[in-house]
Amino acid sequence: MTDNVIETCRLTKYYGAKAAVDQLSLTVPRGSVFAFLGRNGSGKTTTIRLLLGLETATRGTARVLGCDSQSLTPEMRNRIGYLTESHFAYGWMTIDECERFQSGGFRQWNRELFDAVIRHFGLARSSRVRHLSRGERAGVCLAMTLAPEPELLVLDDPALGLDPVARRALLEAILFVTRDERRTVFFSSHLLDDVERVADHIAILDGGVLRVLCPAEEFRRRVGAWIVRFEGPVPQLPPLAGLLGVTCLGNEMRVTVANELEAAEVALRSLSGVEIKSVPVGLDDAVVSYMDDRGRRRSLLQTIAGKTTSEPAGISPPDVGNLTPVRGLTPPGSPNE
Amino acid sequence: MSIEFQITPGSATPIYRQVVDQVRLAVAAGDLSAGDPLPSVRMLAEQLVVNPNTVARAFGDLVRDGVIESRHGQGVFIAAKRKVFADDERDRRLSAVLDGLLSEAAALDFSAAEVRAAVDRRLKEVGLRKR
Incomplete structure (x- = not known):
């Protein structure tokens, strides 16, 4: 059996008559840094919410860490880190209070790691969240997501609103997580330079339909x-x-x-x-x-x-890699051609 | 000696290829010589902020081409120059790159003399061995 941390089968979500996610069959191998790409409104966030059981699928199934998304137990959720798109944190809390509040929900909490991320973003524990910039708040959220050392990290557009320095810190955090090869990072992004740096697998969603699913180099x-x-x-x-x-x-x-x-x-x-x-x-x-x-x-x-060209009408992009299973990571030194 | 990598994402050259090219160039220019150590895959990946598989892929290509060698338990080192390819294959590989160079030069309307001069100039800068 392949070791996939995320597996969906014809996952479909309708809002009214519109399919936000359309028969999505996605596999994310363990240990990968997986970039989930697509335009705004292509269904990335909906997919992520379906994976985490925050939305109910119209049809199809999703399994995360081998467990059905609709019935994730608190124990399972302890193994998944989720960074929302909005980088939410309570404005009236200090960073210190954020840590205490958040750590209460997790079985394990790496305080040194939390500290390191906070320091890396140049933040003081006594700062109040509502006084922070968008990028600084993202740093706090990232620290809270990393500290429980989740097996699967799901980041919904984590780079949104980050300055170049904070973006670099985010990428370093992603690489840090994968020092442990059992851990997986699944992130959505629009920043293709960042994706090229850290991702080893990519998927492209277009209008709720999966177009590409394969190793980045392939x-x-x-x-x-x-x-x-x-x-x-x-x-x-x-x-x-x-x-x-x-x-x-x-x-x-x-x-x-x-x-x-x-x-x-x-x-x-x-x-x-x-x-x-x-x-x-x-x-x-x-x-x-x-x-x-x-x-x-x-x-x-x-x-x-206003140029007229000889373009053929109605090209539909062909699917890449969709029909071949995603392979495991390439071991060092093996021929790749 | 050591090497300062310069990684540019968003370029038409994949990152693994940039690593390969820069190691080759550093060896050709004498910035790296046989026996010099390279950082481990993990260390280099974190230093360059790129996926470790990308660095592993680059090292794989460099090992295959005999530019670097992996010594068990010690890490990765610049290899002593040795013949990896048969004469024919060496010639074929050189011709392939030359063809690319020449067609580009022709498209840019350089004369044969200008190309020769440019190659000589660059050879001096890079400092390939004389014979």
């Missing part, structure tokens, strides 16, 4: 892009498996494709452009291809320019 390998330059006007692009997006500028066409890279290159070469070159795709490019509807709509710049 995701980058599976997305390719080419620029084809033509003598005259850009011709019509033939149907291409795995097409993520096309943008045309002057007599150049930039094509982004997932999965079917070899076939795409062959097809593009047959267009008889004067030059074709493969261009590197950064993690951010690859993720944005999935999230900004570029395939279905036009880029903002094209919309502004």
Whole structure:
């Protein structure tokens, strides 16, 4: 049996007629740093609330640490740390009181760790929460989430409102947690530079539907892009498996494709452009291809320019890695190609 | 000697590749020589604030290519230079990088003499062995 700390099966949540989460089947391996990506409103927070049993699923199941999300016992909750999006803490409490209040709910509490995080954010125990900045309050919340040393850490957009120094502290905290390889961090984020630094697995949610689920490095390998330059006007692009997006500028066409890279290159070469070159795709490019509807709509710049292009209509981004199971972490030194 | 890594996320070059390239360059430039230790995977990951698997991947590639070696229980060290590839394969690998260089140079409209001069200049800076 694979050791997954989170497993959902066709998890679905409707609000009225709208599916906020649509048949989500997600697996998060133990020991991973798992980045959960998607635009605002794509269903990330709803998914997290479903995982923690704070919402009831319309259909489907979710299991966390092997236990059904709908029936998490206090013992189970002791093993899960949850940092909410809003970084909530009571304004009238001092940091010291926050610690006493929060530690009462947990069986174990690492006071040194709490102290270290508070110091790292440059905070004094006697400060009152309502006098803190957003980033400082995030530091207090992070300290309260880390101190019980949970086996699974669920962070809902933890970097929201953090300055660069606090963001770095957050990343260091994530790495600190994974010193123990039995512990897992599951976090949602919009900051792809941070994701690239610390995440080893990614999932992309788009309109409540899971589009990508795989190791981060594999995701980058599976997305390719080419620029084809033509003598005259850009011709019509033939149907291409795995097409993520096309943008045309002057007599150049930039094509982004997932999965079917070899076939795409062959097809593009047959267009008889004067030059074709493969261009590197950064993690951010690859993720944005999935999230900004570029395939279905036009880029903002094209919309502004009112340009008509030869884009095929109605591209739906292909799923990456969805069909293959998420593999375990790669042991050091093993060939990865 | 040691090495100061400079990691840039958001670049088209994956982070593991940046680590590999910087170790190779430091060896080529003589900033690191055979027997110099590198930090452990865990230490380097925390120093660079990147996932340990990323560093492990980079070290894996460097071990495979004979740039570094892992000594059991002692850590990771810069390896003595040795021939990892057969002559043909060495030539093929060099040609592959040269082709990339030349096509880029042609696209930027450099002459053959200018390319040669630029390579010589860079060779002096990096300081590859003379023969």
